[in-house]
Amino acid sequence: MSVRPAVNVRAATKADSRPLSQSLARAFYDDPVFSHFLPDDAARLRKLETVMAILFKLGEPHGACYTTDNYESITLWRPPNEWDVPFWAYIVNGPALLTTFGGGIGRVLSTLDMMENIHPHEPHWYLQTIGTDPEIPGQRLWRRDHARPVGRGRRPAHALLSGIEQGQRTSRSIRVSVLS
Numbered sequence: 001m002s003v004r005p006a007v008n009v010r011a012a013t014k015a016d017s018r019p020l021s022q023s024l025a026r027a028f029y030d031d032p033v034f035s036h037f038l039p040d041d042a043a044r045l046r047k048l049e050t051v052m053a054i055l056f057k058l059g060e061p062h063g064a065c066y067t068t069d070n071y072e073s074i075t076l077w078r079p080p081n082e083w084d085v086p087f088w089a090y091i092v093n094g095p096a097l098l099t100t101f102g103g104g105i106g107r108v109l110s111t112l113d114m115m116e117n118i119h120p121h122e123p124h125w126y127l128q129t130i131g132t133d134p135e136i137p138g139q140r141l142w143r144r145d146h147a148r149p150v151g152r153g154r155r156p157a158h159a160l161l162s163g164i165e166q167g168q169r170t171s172r173s174i175r176v177s178v179l180s
Helices: 013-026 032-037 043-060 087-092 094-116 154-166
Strands: 009-011 065-068 073-078 124-133
Touching: 013 043, 013 065, 013 073, 013 124, 032 043, 032 073, 032 094, 032 124, 043 065, 043 094, 087 094
Parallel strands: none
Antiparallel strands: 009 065, 065 073, 073 124
16 A cells, blocks of 8 residues: 655635646546637647636635645635625626637527526535646655635535535536537
8 A cells, every 4th residue: 555645725816826727627627618719739738727817716715726736636615605706806807708718608608507506595505616736746646635715615515525425426416418
């Protein structure tokens, strides 16, 4: 049995934005939904970096984004009653979103709308993004401490993680159109 190296989990700060976004982009490069929204393999990684930077920029002020020191694993949490993306965020990030998704922006916004319509409305911690960089050796660095907001109402997040570990279904699925 091999011993896993010690991993430090800490709150991510604005200074982490670029390396954190690059790591998450690599983690989501082969994701089927992002591959559908960003079909150009050559441009997907660069565009995903933009998307992940926006998600981090929106989540970081809540103080619930976490990373390992070398960006092996990252979580972007949203606190209770803050899970949805406010309208102003679409306006402020509109140019970057249009550049990233081009003519497919309608499909992206439609999918986000479907997700928001089925999202539970009772107060809960929302794990918006969770990723492990596939290029960093030792991908099994995940820890329970990383998967919940430290000191911020651990029970709901802990229940979500427990459900994932036990293979329980923790959310509803939606159907994403594959038509252009």
